[in-house]
Amino acid sequence: MSSAAQKSKTAITLKGSAAIVCDYLNYGINSILFQRGLYPPENFKAEENYGLTILMSTDDKIKQFLSTTLGQLKDWLIERTVNKIAVVITNVKTLEVMERWDFKVEYEGDTNDSEQVSEKPLKQIKNEIRDVLKQIASSVAYLPLLDCLCSFDIQIYTKSDVKLPEEWAEAQPANIKNAQSVKMRSFTTNIHKMETVVTYKNED
Template identity: 50%
Template sequence: MEGTKLGNKNCITLKGSAQHVSEFFYFGINSILYQRGIYPQESFTCKQKYGLTLLTITDDGVKDFLDKTLTQIKDWLEAGEVERLVLVLTNVDTKEVIERWDFTVQHEPGFAPLSIKEGKVGEKDLKVIQNEMRDVIRQITACVTFLPLLDCVCAFDLLVYTYQSADVPEKWAESAPCFIANSQEVRLKSFSTSVHKVEACVSYKTDA
C-alpha cells in the first residue's frame, strides 16, 4: 500500500486504499469459491495473508478472469466510481441464483470523489486495517456452518455496480441484478482503510 509511516499510524492515499481493497476482494472471492466448493480442492493452493492461511485458485482461466476484473475494479476505486461488488453463485442447469455475496463500497467522510482535496490522505495503522480484513475473511469461512449445502453444480460471476459517470470498457456488458427469491440475508463485519469502507453480507435461497 502507498503510505508513509507517521507515529503509530500510516498515511493512506486514495491509490493505496484502492490497492488494499481490490487485494481484499481477490482473497475474499477465492475464499468463497473454495468454501462453497465451486471448484475442486485440488484446484487451490495455500497463501499467507492477513495472518491466515488462505486458498487461492490455480486454474489459469479463472485467475486471468479475476486478475482482469480486479484490475478494472482497482481503477474504478481510484476514480471513486465503485458502489458495490457482488459475487453471484448460480445453478449451472437451471441458471437459478443460489447465493449473492455483496460487498458495498462507501467513502469515509471527506473522501467522496467530488469533495476530496488533492493530496488528502487517510490515517490508520496498517495492522488494524489488515486485522479488520482478516475478521471478514474468517466470517466468510465460518458461513459454511449455516449456509445451505450446494447440492448442484454451480458457476460464479462478478457484478460491479458503478456510478453512471464511470468509464466502462467495451468488453463489459450490463447484467441483470440476479436477485434471489425467498432469500435470507446475513450481514458480516465491515472494514475501513480510513478512505474506503466496505460492508459485506451474504444472501441465500431458502425453501420458504
C-alpha cells in the first residue's frame, strides 16, 4: 500500500469529526444525568468506551430524545452552523435553572473546505475525550447537591440564519443566579474543537 493510500485511510473527514463530537456528547450527557442523580441509578447500565466505564440511560424516551437531538446536531456540525450546545438542569417545581453544562464548539482549519480532513490520530482524540469524561464524572465532588426534582433540556445555539426544523423552538437563555463556573479540559479533532464548562448556582 502506498503511503498516500495509507494516509487517506486514517484521515478523519468533516463528517467523521462531527460523529466523534456527537459520540462524546452522548456519553457526556448520559454521565451528567447519572452523576447529578436526575434519574434513579437502576435506569442506567454500564458501557465501556474511551477506556472508561460510563453509565448510560436505559430509558427509551431519553435514548430517543438524545438520538434525535444529536442526529440533527451532527448535520449542523457538518454545516459549521453551531456555536454551543447547552444541557440545562431545571428545578421541576420552581422552574429555576440549577445548573448548565455548556459545550462550546470552535471550527479549526480551512472552514470553507467541505472536503476538510484531519490527520490527528483517533487514539489521541479518544484520550483527550477520556480526560474530559473523567472530569465530568469527578465533578460531583464540588457541585452542589441537587436535592429537588430536576428535569433537563438541551439547547443548541446556532448561527442566526439557520432554518430550524418544525419540532425545534426558540429558547430563552438559561441564566443562573449567583453563578459559579468550572472549565473542563478541551479536546479537538483539528476540525472541531470542544470546550466543556459547567455553571452552577453557588449557595454561599
